Amino acid sequence: MSNIFNLSDSAATLVIVAHPDLENSRINKRLAAELERRGNVTVHRLYETYPNEIFDVAREQALLTAHDRVVLQFPFFWYSSPSLLKKWMDVVFEFGWAHGKDGDKLKGKELLIAISTGGAQSMYQAGGFHNYSFSELLRPFQQSANLTGMIYRPPFVVSGIREVSDEQLEKYAADYAVYVEGRPAVSGTKG
Numbered sequence: 001m002s003n004i005f006n007l008s009d010s011a012a013t014l015v016i017v018a019h020p021d022l023e024n025s026r027i028n029k030r031l032a033a034e035l036e037r038r039g040n041v042t043v044h045r046l047y048e049t050y051p052n053e054i055f056d057v058a059r060e061q062a063l064l065t066a067h068d069r070v071v072l073q074f075p076f077f078w079y080s081s082p083s084l085l086k087k088w089m090d091v092v093f094e095f096g097w098a099h100g101k102d103g104d105k106l107k108g109k110e111l112l113i114a115i116s117t118g119g120a121q122s123m124y125q126a127g128g129f130h131n132y133s134f135s136e137l138l139r140p141f142q143q144s145a146n147l148t149g150m151i152y153r154p155p156f157v158v159s160g161i162r163e164v165s166d167e168q169l170e171k172y173a174a175d176y177a178v179y180v181e182g183r184p185a186v187s188g189t190k191g
């Protein structure tokens with residue numbers, strides 16, 4: 001496993017895992033474990049690193065600087081991310097660093113979003129139970145990428161998690177590892 005304290009040893013891809021209870025998670029725990037098992041990306045578990053929710057901003061910025069591709073992985077909560085990831089973006093993507101005058105430190109990096117959702121894919125469309133598509137609901141991330149000069153990629157989505165069998169989850173985990181490496185995955189990339 002890559003260690004976030006050892007930046008010189010870091011891979012090109014940084015995966016920020018933001019789950020408030022990863023130990024009791026089924027989907028995100030399995031996805032993160034697959035990346036850690038393969039060991040070629042840096043996996044950064046946000047809630048475990050910052051239990052008191054006070055960030056080391058310089059360290060987070062150094063981590064971002066050291067990678068070319070950033071993956072934000074989280075369970076979909078109220079059509080968005082868990083609160084700590086929002087807070088992380090609020091304080092780490094600073095004016096003058098990520099945007100604004102001389103704020104070009106994220107420019108050219110890729111931004112990938114990986115989410116798990118209780119609702120099924122078919123619910124996420126006009127007229128469906130959740131009315132809007134994942135692409136529409138993820139717009140704040142897309143526009144944050146635009147503002148910071150990052151390259152936004154199609155998301156990886158594990159939807160309808162209650163219907164995902166253990167066998168399907170294994171397939172998702174393998175596809176996720178491919179997706180994180182920047183190659184198109186077979187499943188999970190319907191936005």
Ligand SMILES: Cc1cc2nc3c(=O)[nH]c(=O)nc-3n(C[C@H](O)[C@H](O)[C@H](O)COP(=O)(O)O)c2cc1C
Nearest residue numbers: 025026027028029075076077078079116117118119
């Ligand atoms: C506070 C909260 C809010 C949630 N909001 C949504 C939501 O907006 N849309 C949805 O499809 N699922 C929603 N869910 C379900 C989670 O997305 C689902 O439990 C999670 O993706 C499962 O992943 P895990 O096995 O890694 O915990 C919500 C769950 C919680 C606890």
